Amino acid sequence: xxxxxxxxxxxxxxxxxxxxxxxxxxxxxxxxxxxxxxxxxxxxxxxxxxxxxxxxxxxxxxxxxxxxxxxxxxxxxxxxxxxxxxxxxxxxxxxxxxxxxxxxxxxxxxxxxxxxxxxxxxxxxxxxxxxxxxxxxxxxxxxxxxxxxxxxxxxxxxxxxxxxxxxxxxxxxxxxxxxxxxxxxxxxxxxxxxxxxxxxxxxxxxxxxxxxxxxxxxxxxxxxxxxxxxxxxxxxxxxxxxxxxxxxxxxxxxxxxxxxxxxxxxxxxxxxxxxxxxxxxxxxxxxxxxxxxxxxxxxxxxxxxxxxxxxxxxxxxxxxxxxxxxxxxxxxxxxxxxxxxxxxxxxxxxxxxxxxxxxxxxxxxxxxxxxxxxxxxxxxxxxxxxxxxxxxxxxxxxxxxxxxxxxxxxxxxxxxxxxxxxxxxxxxxxxxxxxxxxxxxxxxxxxxxxxxxxxxxxxxxxxxxxxxxxxxxxxxxxxxxxxxxxx
Numbered sequence: 001x002x003x004x005x006x007x008x009x010x011x012x013x014x015x016x017x018x019x020x021x022x023x024x025x026x027x028x029x030x031x032x033x034x035x036x037x038x039x040x041x042x043x044x045x046x047x048x049x050x051x052x053x054x055x056x057x058x059x060x061x062x063x064x065x066x067x068x069x070x071x072x073x074x075x076x077x078x079x080x081x082x083x084x085x086x087x088x089x090x091x092x093x094x095x096x097x098x099x100x101x102x103x104x105x106x107x108x109x110x111x112x113x114x115x116x117x118x119x120x121x122x123x124x125x126x127x128x129x130x131x132x133x134x135x136x137x138x139x140x141x142x143x144x145x146x147x148x149x150x151x152x153x154x155x156x157x158x159x160x161x162x163x164x165x166x167x168x169x170x171x172x173x174x175x176x177x178x179x180x181x182x183x184x185x186x187x188x189x190x191x192x193x194x195x196x197x198x199x200x201x202x203x204x205x206x207x208x209x210x211x212x213x214x215x216x217x218x219x220x221x222x223x224x225x226x227x228x229x230x231x232x233x234x235x236x237x238x239x240x241x242x243x244x245x246x247x248x249x250x251x252x253x254x255x256x257x258x259x260x261x262x263x264x265x266x267x268x269x270x271x272x273x274x275x276x277x278x279x280x281x282x283x284x285x286x287x288x289x290x291x292x293x294x295x296x297x298x299x300x301x302x303x304x305x306x307x308x309x310x311x312x313x314x315x316x317x318x319x320x321x322x323x324x325x326x327x328x329x330x331x332x333x334x335x336x337x338x339x340x341x342x343x344x345x346x347x348x349x350x351x352x353x354x355x356x357x358x359x360x361x362x363x364x365x366x367x368x369x370x371x372x373x374x375x376x377x378x379x380x381x382x383x384x385x386x387x388x389x390x391x392x393x394x395x396x397x398x399x400x401x402x403x404x405x406x407x408x409x410x411x412x413x414x415x416x417x418x419x420x421x422x423x424x425x426x427x428x429x430x431x432x433x434x435x436x437x438x439x440x441x442x443x444x445x446x447x448x449x450x451x452x453x454x455x456x457x458x459x460x461x462x463x464x465x466x467x468x469x470x471x472x473x474x475x476x477x478x479x480x481x482x483x484x485x486x487x
Contacts, residue, residue, distance in 0.1 A: 046142065046224040046362050047335065048296040050215070050287070051354070052280060053102070053228070055095060055150060055176075055235040058306020059328040060313045061273060067311055070270040074281030075332065078300050082334025083343040083381055089404075090304040091351040093319055093326035093395055094118045094464065095175065095235075096152045098303045098351050103133040103153065103164065105355025105372035109394065109454035113153060117320070117396055117463040118175055126154015129163040132367035134355045136165030138226045141364035144218075147171065148210045149230030162193065166228070169193055170210050176232060179203045179239040180247040185258050202241045204233045204272070208279025212286045219290040224362070229283070233276040236307070238264030240271030261470060269309035294336045297361060299354065302329040308471065314426045320465040322393050322402040322411060323428055335361065339381045347386035348404070353377050392450040396457060397465035398479060403447035408436075410443035414479075419443070 060066040064076040064084060091101035091108055096118040100108040104127075108114025113125050127133070135145040147161045149171040154160065161169035172182075172189045179202055182190040190197040199206060211229045218225050237260040239246050246263060250256055280300070287296050305326040306312045307319045317323025331349060333339065338361065352374035359365055360378045380386065390405040401412040407423035419433035419440040433440040468475045 045222055045295060047337070048218070048224050048292055049138070049143075049226045049358055049362070050211075050283065050296060050298045051226070051228050051358075052283075052298070052300045053149075053230045054276065054300070054302045054330075055230070055232050056304065056307040056310070056319055057234060057273070057302035057330065058310030058312045058318075058325065059315060059330060060311040061234070061302075061306060062277075062330055064332070065330050066313060069266065070274055072273065072277040074277045074284060075300055075330075077281075077284065078298055078334050079332045079342075081336065081341050082298070082332065082339045083345055085331040085349050086344060086346050087348045088301065088329050088331030089327050089348070089350045089391060090302065090329050092117070092393065093304050093321055095150075095303045099153055100127060101350075101352040101374075102303075102354060103127060103135075104131060104370070105134065105352050105366060105374045106370065107352065107373045107392075107454060110373075112455065112458065115396075115455060115458045115461045117461065119152060119154070120462045121155065121174060123462060124155075124158075126159025127164050129159070131164075132370050133165040134358065135226055135228070137355075137359060137364060137367065138362060139165055139167070141359075141362055142224065143362070144223055144225045145228075146214050146225065147228045147230065148214065149207050149228070150175070150232055151230075156194070170197070171207065171230065172232070176235050176237075177203060178237055178247050178250065179232070180244050181251050183251075186251075186254065202275070204231060204275045204279055205241070207231055208276075208282060211279075211283055215283065215286045215290060215292070218292075231276050231279075234269055234272040234307075234309075236260040236264070238268045238272070238309070240268050241275050242271065243268060264309055266309055297333065297335040297358065299358075300330065300332045301351070301354075303351075305329060316427050316429075318466065320395070320397060322395055322400040322413070324409075324422060324426060327393065327402075333381065335381070338378070340383060343381075343383070345380055345386060347377065347380045348389055348391065349377060349380075350374065350391055357381070390446055390450075392447055394451065394454075394457070396459075396461060396463035398477075401447055401451075403443045403450070405443055405446060408439050408443060410440065410447055 062072040062075045064079045090098045092098045094117045096116055097108045097114050100111055100114040113127050116123060116125060139145050145166045147166045147169045151161050151173045152175045155173060170192050174189050177184050177189050182188055211227060214227055237250055287293055304319050305328055312325030315324035315328050317325035319326055356366055356372045356374050356376040357378055360376045366372050388406045393402040398413050403410045407421050409420045409422045411418040418431045419436060420428045466474045467477045
């Protein structure tokens with residue numbers, strides 16, 4: 001894997017005058033002057049971007065969001081040095097759909113790949129290489145781009161990270177791998193670009209090590225880089241760094257459910273999250289040692305709400321559900337040149353917002369032929385007050401629909417409909433639709449208007465969800481999907 005920039009791509013070193021220009025740039029960005037900001041940023045070093053994505057991590061699974069039985073000091077330090085969003089949402093309650101939005105800055109429902117819940121290997125669907133992406137647009141602005149970790153947006157030869165804007169890829173193409181064998185259902189899935197990786201070790205540690213190698217390769221290089229670090233932790237199988245025996249048990253018996261329904265515990269889950277936190281701590285130290293801290297944006301977030309062993313308090317619901325627990329996620333970002341340390345924001349934000357926000361901070365802009373549905377949050381990061389907005393979701397399993405506008409949320413599951421004030425009632429217990437029919441009807445209309453602008457549901461798409469057979473607290477849930485003839 002080539003880690004050094006190609007010949008002719010180095011930039012000159014930043015002078016004192018350029019540093020002063022950079023300070024002016026931040027003020028312009030905070031005022032929302034995107035075009036002027038892009039011009040000014042062109043005169044100094046653009047910020048590096050390290051985007052860290054956890055897999056299936058719940059809202060309260062890190063200690064700065066309330067986890068009590070273990071600590072995540074490295075992740076907490078990002079919040080201490082930057083901004084913590086209290087109302088962060090995933091674009092979907094499942095992974096590949098959210099990853100579509102993260103790549104494009106648009107509602108995933110605009111693309112066929114975004115209708116998969118999640119994408120499975122039997123479906124020949126993927127992120128079209130012709131669609132502009134966050135890495136391709138940053139690449140256009142002079143960035144070197146890397147993906148370390150999980151892709152899950154389509155298989156070669158038609159789809160893949162290097163076809164969608166990443167210069168280099170090191171990780172897995174599918175949705176999950178065993179942490180030790182680096183395979184799933186007997187098939188290995190660990191790659192250095194198109195070459196298979198055969199390297200022993202715990203996957204979380206290997207991914208962290210590779211990210212550090214990339215950061216260190218840019219130590220004496222002024223070319224900015226975008227590093228997507230997409231951990232598989234804490235996605236199943238439930239294996240911490242000391243659980244190789246459990247990995248061997250799973251590999252030895254192909255009849256076992258690949259979702260590891262007979263394994264895991266709160267203790268194992270804690271070891272998986274803290275192992276990821278340890279790697280993040282080493283990555284932050286590498287950034288500091290390379291003298292990049294002031295010029296590097298670091299984001300930490302999750303692809304959807306928590307799964308079986310997650311803490312989603314104060315919300316109910318899990319991954320695959322449009323209850324708040326299936327959608328609310330940690331969302332933290334540091335960038336000392338732009339974000340005051342120790343900031344918190346109540347701004348309602350969504351995964352797709354990262355695309356216009358990071359492009360703005362990098363001094364570039366989205367492709368006008370594919371306008372983002374996400375919004376530029378750079379002014380909020382600098383301290384601007386939150387603004388109200390409307391966000392929508394749908395999920396094929398159990399025919400779920402949701403729309404949040406202001407503090408109110410419309411929710412539909414099967415034939416049951418609800419109206420919640422999620423600011424006053426984050427557990428979504430008090431159904432207000434009869435007391436406030438005006439708000440209920442307004443949100444239903446907003447949802448229908450939004451849905452008309454999206455692709456129609458694909459009833460052949462894969463969808464997933466938990467039933468009473470899977471989780472005891474889902475007693476009475478008997479339907480996994482609502483696709484006619486496929487129940």
